Amino acid sequence: MANSSRKIDEALEHIRAAEKSLKTSLLKWKPDYDIAAEEYNKAATCYKSIKAYQECKDALLKSAECHKQNRSLYHAAKCLENVTLVAKELNDPMEIANLAEQACHLYQLQGTPDSGALCLDKAAKMIETEHPQRAIDLYRRGIDVVMIEDRPRQAAEFCSKMSRLLVRLRMYDEAADAIRREIGLNQQGENIPAVGRLAVALVLVQLGREDYVAAEKAFKEWGNCCEAEEVQTLETLLRGYDEEDPEVARRALSSPFIRHMDVEYSKLARDLRLPAGLVQPSKPQVRENAAPSYKSVNQNQASSSPPVMDDLEDLR
Secondary structure, three states, X not given: OHHHHHHXXXXXXXXXXXXXXXXXXOOOOOOOHHHHHHHHHHHHHHHHHOOOHHHHHHHHHHHHHHHHHOOOHHHHHHHHHHHHHHHHHOOOHHHHHHHHHHHHHHHHHHOOHHHHHHHHHHHHHHHOOOOHHHHHHHHHHHHHHHHHOOOHHXXXXXHHHHHHXXXXXXXXXXXXXXXXXXXXXXXXXXXXXHHHHHHHHHXXXXXXXXXXXXXXHHHHHXXXXXXXXXXXXXXXXXXXXXXXXXXXXHHHHOOHHHHOOOHHHHHHHHHOOOOOOOOOOOOOOOOOOOOOOOOOXXXXXXXXXXXXXXXXXXXX
């Protein structure tokens, strides 16, 4: 308790120093934003040490504003990025996303888009469990940021995270588009093995959409990038759906290659709807202790009467 009180007093002292540095006078025409930003940052550190996260957040935001006024955009972005960590402690995921986008914008203005993309990635990971749709927006923004610098491999990583999240949400139409975009990015980066794995993922997603024609088209379009094991698995899988043989399809979906894919795709393969197969005619049910079959009276007489030819022979 005594330590908390001491830290609060120390933080308030730093805040007073920051406010004093922002004041102007007859001999001081411009506020000293550099000193104010530093003092607010020290106050935030004091509040964070005693887990006063709301006060810590307020101090960091004031520090970021002072850095912006001082045209130190990199440090302003760094402050906003630190606020995202505090917002996580406050359980405010939407604020995390908004602050990450602001920080990314400042990083871009400063000329360090890589730092902005990394900030978006960290924020998306923080919120993807509670707000996956907002995390998808951050990953999509990350793709745009890195592609300005013409970095297709880094963009493909963002696209991969977005695709898996869409599959987790069962948004298969959007997931198929995202996977196709990821394939194009990997082709630009000349990462052909990744294209083969994504071809398998795209076939699974198309089957999740219950669109066998699109799944077969995806295999024909990208199957030449697949390895032998991938080709064999996809051929068996598609044959099972084409022939409506659930056992063949189940055997392909249970292959070690598919089971060891990313978790989202292996779960998709596990939950896929298998082909119905040929319907066998049902056998008639026989009731136990039923009455004997009906026999015609004429049939009984015919069976008991002697043959006509024998009677004629006796007359002779």
